[in-house]
Amino acid sequence: MQPNKQTAGMAERLYMAYNAGPWQPRGQCTATATFLIVRHYARSIHQNIANVRAKIAKAKRQASLIDDSPFNRHRKKLMSDYIESLSALARTHRESQQRFGRFIIDMAPSIDAVTTMTQRLELLNCNPADQADLTEPDIGLVELIAVYCVEDSAAHRRDEFNDRPLHAAVNAEILRFMRETREGRAASEKIFDEAFAPGGIFHGMPTYYLQPDGTMKRKAPALVLYEASGSRVIEREPS
Template sequence: MQVKLKYKDRLGELLVMPHISPRSRLIVVRRIARICNSQWVETREYFRELIKEAELGLPFTTAKLKKIDAMRSEARSQHKATSYQIGQWIYENDDLLTKLYGFDGVCEVLEVNPVHRPEVLEYAEDQHRAIAAVAFIAGMEESASRQSGRQRPDYKDGPLFNVFMDMMIKAMKENRASMPDPTAPGGPLYGLPSYTMQADGSMVMNTPAVTVHSADGSKVVASKPGRRNGPVTPSKVATLFANNENVSRHEGGQT
């Protein structure tokens, strides 16, 4: 750990040197991100073991557990602060680095296998920000060493991917009102059941809204969670219209 700390300090000195190129600066930033991720994995495991040991002595170790938890929270805050700084630098320089070195030049620094680069372009919505496209959108950072043709990983990973993930989580927590509803039509979670917590703490699944179509127009009917008479079904709401033509699940009023 001490060696890594000294190495990270040296990288920090290199980062502020005025004569290094933007490409070299990106390499240094990526190396710092890698060390920070590695240190956080070790730190997290260290506190996990401390907590496990202290829990064996409950209730006599309650104060000790609170102290360990406070130390873990402080370590987490420091790690996140460093991760946010790295992410902010990448966000501010992604467009510049892409212009200076091109898409392939950024892929070389991020160790993207040439075979995988067309896939990155397929995923990338903004090709002017190659770092975000490679590391976060496509998850192809270090694909030359981590991803073979037959053994592709089941999840995205990499030093810069974890930085982007921390940035996204931070943005979601701080700007909840600006986030679109993921369960709304067109959202990634549309169609999944949702639940409402009752006063006694139990969870009741919300029944889907249904749209009744008739010659007189369409009407959306939804039931309340835990309704005594049971959920609203197409057969029940069909009686709402004398000339019922079609009853379907609500999908924006379309049949």
């Protein structure tokens, strides 16, 4: 479990280490130097998460090959414990990734203040061929990472999903904020309400709601009735 000690609270320890002098003895690190160091650790954690996920998948495949014979009961217990330990390690790495996402979001304004957008794109290894798609003149670092997804743009051009290290870290923190904080839940509920409302991109699709007993209830899409006097929307209850 050595990685737990290495990654827990890493963002806080990095910040203290920079300003204590080991990285730049003559004073505090510049914003861009801090970013480069944080990116190094974000990539390391991203790789750790990928490695643990691969081990979990392999262990589950191996566990599925063990039959339910009484002679294999001990082996199945060992495999189950092993998978649980790997899952715990994955959660630790995920928490560290979220903390790095928070660190990147918090430090972004200081980087935006001392760089041009061209320099930010260079920091993110954005391919010059992809810069033509950026129509706004001055996009901040977080937006370039999380919205425009220009990080290492040439390397993930054909990927089905964007899973670059900085994007994964920032996205992990955004999802945590939306899920675990009152402000985040209110904002996400507003977004989904607008998306499923008449005129929204998901209007007309059914929705599902988790019940306290763990079951799901389906809510049929709203009906729009067109009459001589106009139209009206009839909302339906989950059933």
